[in-house]
Amino acid sequence: xxxxxxxxxxxxxxxxxxxxxxxxNTGVVTDGVKHSMNPFCEIAVEEAVKLKEKKLVKEVVxxxxxxxxSQETIRTALAMGxxxxxxxxxxxxxxxxxxxxxxxxxxxxxxxxxxxxxxxxGKQAIDDDCNQTGQMTAALLDWPQGTxxxxxxxxxxxxxxxxxxDGGLETIKINTPAVLTADxxxxxxxxxTLPNIxxxxxxxxxxxxxxxxxxNLTSKLEVLRVEDPxxxxxxxxxxxxxxxxxxxxxxxxx
Amino acid sequence: xxxxxxxxxxxxxSLRLLSRAGLPPVDLQVQLLxxxxxxxxxxxxxxxxxxxxxPASSPAAAPRRLxxxxxxxxxxxxxxKTLPGRAITDPDLVQSSNEDWLxxxxxxxxxxxxxxxxxxxxxxxxxxxxxxxxxxxxxxNTGLVGGSVPVYDEIILSTSLMNSILSFDKISGILTCQAxxxxxxxSLYLEERDYIMPLDLxxxxxxxxxxxxxxxxxxxxxxRYGSLHGTVLGLEVVxxxxxxxxxLSTLRKDNTGYDLKQLFIGSEGTLGVITAVSIxxxxxxxxxxxxxxxxxxxxxxxxxxxxxxxxxxEILSAFEFLDSECMRLLNTHLxxxxxxxxxxxxxxxxxxxxxxxxxxxxLHNFLExxxxxxxxxxGTVATEESKIKTLWSMRxxxxxxxxxxxxxxxxxxxxxxxxxYQLVTDMRQHxxxxxxxxxxxxxxxxxxxxxxxxxxxxxxxxxxxIEPFIYEWTAKFQGSISAExxxxxxxxxxxxYSKSRPAVAVMGKMKxxxxxxxxxxxxxxxxDDLK
Numbered sequence: 056x057x058x059x060x061x062x063x064x065x066x067x068x069x070x071x072x073x074x075x076x077x078x079x080n081t082g083v084v085t086d087g088v089k090h091s092m093n094p095f096c097e098i099a100v101e102e103a104v105k106l107k108e109k110k111l112v113k114e115v116v117x118x119x120x121x122x123x124x125s126q127e128t129i130r131t132a133l134a135m136g137x138x139x140x141x142x143x144x145x146x147x148x149x150x151x152x153x154x155x156x157x158x159x160x161x162x163x164x165x166x167x168x169x170x171x172x173x174x175x176x177g178k179q180a181i182d183d184d185c186n187q188t189g190q191m192t193a194a195l196l197d198w199p200q201g202t203x204x205x206x207x208x209x210x211x212x213x214x215x216x217x218x219x220x221d222g223g224l225e226t227i228k229i230n231t232p233a234v235l236t237a238d239x240x241x242x243x244x245x246x247x248t249l250p251n252i253x254x255x256x257x258x259x260x261x262x263x264x265x266x267x268x269x270x271n272l273t274s275k276l277e278v279l280r281v282e283d284p285x286x287x288x289x290x291x292x293x294x295x296x297x298x299x300x301x302x303x304x305x306x307x308x309x
Numbered sequence: 310x311x312x313x314x315x316x317x318x319x320x321x322x323s324l325r326l327l328s329r330a331g332l333p334p335v336d337l338q339v340q341l342l343x344x345x346x347x348x349x350x351x352x353x354x355x356x357x358x359x360x361x362x363x364p365a366s367s368p369a370a371a372p373r374r375l376x377x378x379x380x381x382x383x384x385x386x387x388x389x390k391t392l393p394g395r396a397i398t399d400p401d402l403v404q405s406s407n408e409d410w411l412x413x414x415x416x417x418x419x420x421x422x423x424x425x426x427x428x429x430x431x432x433x434x435x436x437x438x439x440x441x442x443x444x445x446x447x448x449x450n451t452g453l454v455g456g457s458v459p460v461y462d463e464i465i466l467s468t469s470l471m472n473s474i475l476s477f478d479k480i481s482g483i484l485t486c487q488a489x490x491x492x493x494x495x496s497l498y499l500e501e502r503d504y505i506m507p508l509d510l511x512x513x514x515x516x517x518x519x520x521x522x523x524x525x526x527x528x529x530x531x532x533r534y535g536s537l538h539g540t541v542l543g544l545e546v547v548x549x550x551x552x553x554x555x556x557l558s559t560l561r562k563d564n565t566g567y568d569l570k571q572l573f574i575g576s577e578g579t580l581g582v583i584t585a586v587s588i589x590x591x592x593x594x595x596x597x598x599x600x601x602x603x604x605x606x607x608x609x610x611x612x613x614x615x616x617x618x619x620x621x622x623e624i625l626s627a628f629e630f631l632d633s634e635c636m637r638l639l640n641t642h643l644x645x646x647x648x649x650x651x652x653x654x655x656x657x658x659x660x661x662x663x664x665x666x667x668x669x670x671x672l673h674n675f676l677e678x679x680x681x682x683x684x685x686x687x688g689t690v691a692t693e694e695s696k697i698k699t700l701w702s703m704r705x706x707x708x709x710x711x712x713x714x715x716x717x718x719x720x721x722x723x724x725x726x727x728x729x730y731q732l733v734t735d736m737r738q739h740x741x742x743x744x745x746x747x748x749x750x751x752x753x754x755x756x757x758x759x760x761x762x763x764x765x766x767x768x769x770x771x772x773x774x775i776e777p778f779i780y781e782w783t784a785k786f787q788g789s790i791s792a793e794x795x796x797x798x799x800x801x802x803x804x805x806y807s808k809s810r811p812a813v814a815v816m817g818k819m820k821x822x823x824x825x826x827x828x829x830x831x832x833x834x835x836x837d838d839l840k
Binding site: 069070071072089090091092243246247248249250252253256 | 601602646648649673676677680685687688689690691692693694695696698
């Protein structure tokens with residue numbers, strides 16, 4: 056058992072930033088906009104670091120796919136306690152079309168290369184809301200998956216996962232190696248403390264190209280149009296119930 | 310709250326009935342009734358300006374009502390004609406404007422006026438001047454010294470509807486707007502255009518720029534961008550007699566005669582009503598970092614400040630502190646978790662610069678030095694918008710946390726930086742078990758301490774222990790008894806702790822010059838013995 060955990064971290068537009076659609080409706084404005092680590096990825100890193108602190112795993116490796124700036128995201132993971140990072144360089148048009156299928160192929164390839172025991176990902180990214188990468192990665196590797204995890208307990212060579220589902224909570228036991236995806240209530244990510252931020256500067260980030268992993272990045276999806284949601288129409292105040300009924304009839308709603 | 314409003318309604322009605330019966334003037338009756346009837350007096354004992362023994366017991370308490378006219382039906386007709394639909398007399402609507410944010414003082418005004426233009430303000434003041442009616446200018450009503458609400462029945466002149474941005478020059482960064490613009494809205498407007506306001510304070514969601522200027526608000530960015538005395542380029546002010554004084558220049562440099570606008574900045578609405586402001590705004594920094602540090606002693610905190618100025622100087626935009634008691638209140642009342650380990654003192658440092666690589670390097674060097682020289686025992690850094698907001702809230706929400714801890718006595722003191730925390734420790738020792746919490750926090754970079762004391766309920770004995778002890782302590786070290794909050798109602802009589810008699814006498818002369826009838830925000834800012 057390698058005791059190695061692979062954690063995927065995605066660089067997304069910071070959730071506090073106001074999103075603007077590009078004038079040509081091909082996407083959203085990302086130039087000069089504040090980016091940060093996807094909040095669910097933060098939770099994933101926190102869980103991995105916790106497992107290491109409990110001495111249940113030996114090494115936490117943070118992975119990010121994207122352009123040069125993705126290294127900042129990996130540094131944040133290192134500052135939180137990850138041991139080393141892998142930056143999979145994807146830029147230009149490849150980056151524009153990078154989606155869950157491509158990332159899961161990369162993660163699967165890396166998992167084999169690094170002999171990973173557990174892969175922890177955020178359940179979804181806040182920019183595309185796909186919620187697919189974890190599931191696809193597990194399928195490609197033919198590993199069991201514990202998705203929407205709100206509690207993770209290692210038990211020998213098995214993992215007990217409490218999942219958040221529509222009806223409540225579901226507890227499952229899966230074999231390792233396995234893929235887990237983190238849900239909101241799994242933990243509260245720590246603030247990177249100064250000593251760790253300093254240490255993180257010295258930790259290694261390896262550079263890898265998708266071709267080196269034998270991964271083809273071609274996407275079968277094409278984005279046709281991106282637009283703002285329709286503006287909410289102002290409501291109307293009426294004085295009496297009769298007015299209300301009249302207006303409802305007028306607009307054909309009744 | 311509702312019960313109190315209903316009680317005050319009944320009180321007013323019964324007072325009117327009594328006055329018709331030919332009894333003594335209304336204000337005296339209020340005292341008699343309140344002293345006699347215990348359930349009411351328990352409610353109204355929250356009125357700071359009627360102390361336990363009547364109006365003259367504490368220097369903070371209000372003086373007797375001056376002989377201004379009272380609002381008549383004819384007056385209301387004029388107001389309703391001048392401001393159709395915006396002359397409010399419905400008690401429920403006027404109530405919230407009668408009480409300050411801290412719920413520590415409440416007036417009994419029956420008229421709330423909401424002009425939209427300078428012309429309307431001029432008409433109102435001209436009329437009030439001729440009728441000898443007192444006027445209380447009011448912005449966001451977030452002041453902490455009881456300066457923004459009436460003491461008696463002064464007419465409330467609200468700038469809330471004067472919220473238009475008049476112009477913005479993208480090249481010079483000069484913004485011109487009406488006085489009722491909310492600070493946060495101005496910030497949002499400017500941020501879209503790559504600029505920011507030169508001031509920022511916790512009350513930004515409610516405070517208005519006119520009020521900020523009238524109180525010379527300081528805030529979190531003063532360290533970097535200076536005070537409003539420097540950033541305000543022009544003002545439009547309506548004087549007590551309704552005359553409009555247009556000093557709304559947008560020039561960076563203009564040495565032609567006396568700089569009148571400086572008089573109105575910080576005048577707390579007593580020399581004129583500010584109706585428009587032109588202000589110089591800085592560019593939005595490309596790179597903002599916030600650092601949250603923990604120190605063992607105040608001495609280490611000061612050394613960290615020196616180190617910070619030396620290594621981060623030109624990019625430093627804020628240096629704030631809070632003590633462990635503040636952290637305890639944030640944890641307990643607002644459920645905000647400490648981002649780092651528990652320390653006696655916490656610092657919030659903000660850097661703003663044009664190049665994130667340069668700034669990270671400077672910051673990294675500073676943090677490394679601070680840690681290796683053991684000035685700082687723990688800390689965390691934020692570069693992301695969401696994390697920056699969270700770290701700032703540890704400092705910005707202390708005021709809010711205090712309101713949940715009980716009745717708060719707030720003090721805002723300027724002292725030589727090295728003495729700042731000594732006042733807090735001395736106060737704790739002096740008050741002992743009588744106080745629930747004694748906390749210190751504030752703009753340590755500007756030498757400005759916010760000292761707050763809480764008790765389960767309003768406690769005159771506790772107040773008597775705090776004041777004048779705190780003011781005498783401050784005067785001993787030539788500090789200011791009100792660094793940025795102003796004097797308002799509560800601190801007007803303490804002015805002599807920080808200003809000489811000749812200086813205050815000149816202030817009195819200016820007041821007489823600009824407002825001979827004294828109708829603008831009476832009972833505030835200047836001490837009672839000037840009248």
